[in-house]
Amino acid sequence: MPDPTMTPEALERLLASVEPGRRAAVTAFRPITGGYSRLSAVADVRWDDGGTERLVLRGDPPPGDGVFVSDRDAEWRILQALSHARSVPVARPRWYDAAGEFFGTKCIVFDHFTGRSLQDVLRQAGGDPAPGRMFVDTVARIHATPLDALGDAVERPGSWEDYVDGVLELYRAVDREVSESSPVLRYASALLARHRPPPVPFTLVHGDCQPSNVLVADSGEHIVIDWEFAHIGDPREDLGYYSQIPMPPNVYHRDPQSFLARYREQTGLSEEQVNPDTVQYFLVIGMAHLLAQMLRAVDAVARGESRGVMATYLINAVTHQYGLYLELCQRVAA
């Protein structure tokens, strides 16, 4: 596949192909910044019948560029399933350039949703607890998605024990794969396999669960975006993942007990299953795949490859994670 060409002209070609009965002109087109993985843009479209609409494009960067890798086919499947299931509000997926025929890269086209990120809303909320509650309720709603509604869009793991052990084994595998051993990961993997928390039923897991991935309209209507790392797993992965998000305000760290009490109330899980200790444990599980990708990117730089500034910048994030992992290990080992 050639380099991505996510341009107005490419979008017009796609629209001509999917809507052969009418013609569209792209009247505005701008890239979206802030994402760490995919290429995104917003486009305004005017149809020759007078209709207008705003669309969002989300495509893969060139192979070997950047840090995070995910499967656009899988994201398209899960978006379609969620869109039909209506269990969690998502931006309506419209078209998919699965072969890169139009954009030179796999690219999903969505309806645009007019709203602000919930993280922005939280920043401006002051002491108002409502946006924080909205986040907890949204996370619980993701986890309440009936798995049957996902059909075969997402792979289902086997037993819970095998699943957790498999994730911990990923750390050992990546440690063998990259050129420099990480004693923190090896230790965490060995220690945490000996101290599993009580299991809970598998659910849909967002995989990048943070208020930045919830868009809120002025009406209060909201959607959840960025499903590229979604999978079926332990719902506490999303809680653990969010606990390490550094951007303030972090609703979990502001009041962990209230956050978790509301989450338990919404999900019916027990305090033995969901408490600050299990959240801390599942930080390690919920971060595993992303941290593995960061380590592989850093290793690629060490081998002389360039992954853009993101790979070397994310060394900061790796250190941050190691600190959190070590803190968890010290508590578990005490």
Added chain:
Amino acid sequence: MIGRPTTEQVLLDCCRVLEDDVLPSVADDTMQVRLVMLGKVLRNAAVRAAHEVAWMREETAAMEAYARTVAATTGADGLQTPLAALTTAPHDSLHLADVVEVYGRASDALSAALEAALAAGRQDLVHEGTALLSTRLAHENDVVGGWDSAGR
């Protein structure tokens, strides 16, 4: 060679140029975020340039001593290979690539030693090993100076 300005000073000066001169003149949002990231990476590199050889040499000595103690105490088979690799590493060279090579092998020995201590149920050795992890992490934190997720 020209010793002053030091590599640390050169890199920090590059950061100043980047942040004070280049960044304000860049209008593109994506490029602005990349420049902020680049500034952070350069600051990280400045700290590393100033201290990394000393820190790695200090840590290497401590990791090697620990791994040998665990090997002698537990008799763990898994330690023989990493310790043998460490023995033949270029300990005497101060060239950065050699220092990193020795450090990497010592890190592998530390990983294996901690696993062996854990498997043997030796809490005293586990505690000693995690103290080394804390030292390592303190150096890493000195390099990065915090994580703030630029652009998000």
